[in-house]
């Protein structure tokens with residue numbers, strides 16, 4: 001193929017931060033066999049904020065864990081950028097997580113003895129990486145905690161603690177951030193603070209975020225909602241609002257669940 005054709009093709013291909021192709025995860029055997037992911041194919045666009053929703057047991061956590069290299073899978077492919085996860089050793093997976101992935105958990109997971117700034121830079125310190133000072137300042141500016149950086153987690157509200165956790169996930173400028181129910185422990189106002197920061201990290205800093213949530217309001221901060229049901233992608237909603245997300249959820253309930 002001539003070189004210019006390759007370049008043109010490349011330009012037309014939308015940039016994908018992570019991709020699952022025919023991703024299958026089976027737990028257990030015979031009577032205890034559970035197909036948690038049933039050949040899931042989905043792409044997470046770079047610089048986009050995607051929410052994953054679905055009923056309890058539909059496979060949301062399993063999908064996130066397999067995509068983030070936290071769990072192995074039974075078949076298909078999971079890629080972060082150009083890296084295929086199947087076949088990587090535990091050591092390679094650890095390195096991939098450290099270098100390319102940011103994590104935000106429901107329970108913040110901040111170290112109580114460190115102040116906010118030390119918590120933000122901790123993963124880089126552990127990895128022996130020097131923080132990119134300009135990037136760090138950008139994150140700290142966006143997180144809106146400049147007066148609180150020397151406070152310990154116990155001196156911060158839940159929403160502020162989760163913003164510190166999001167800043168920590170972003171500090172290494174990861175390829176993708178996976179957030180697992182980030183507002184699950186927050187009241188609606190604190191949740192809005194954390195979600196606003198996640199959204200700003202995508203819109204203003206060009207980051208990529210994939211978030212599992214049960215909350216239609218939280219999902220409406222995303223650019224797109226992928227719905228799972230019974231381990232399969234059942235719906236894909238662009239430009240969600242709380243109302244359109246609720247409508248899709250009601251539609252699904254009306255159709256009835258198969259498990």
Ligand SMILES: Nc1ncnc2c1ncn2[C@@H]1O[C@H](COP(=O)(O)OP(=O)(O)OP(=O)(O)O)[C@@H](O)[C@H]1O
Pocket residue numbers: 027028034035036054055056057058059060061062063
């Ligand atoms: N370690 C495991 N061993 C066996 N089965 C499991 C395991 N983890 C998950 N499952 C099963 O896989 C299916 C998908 O679970 P998963 O936790 O991914 O769902 P989920 O959509 O995240 O649910 P929730 O919203 O309740 O967190 C469920 O049927 C669950 O019981």
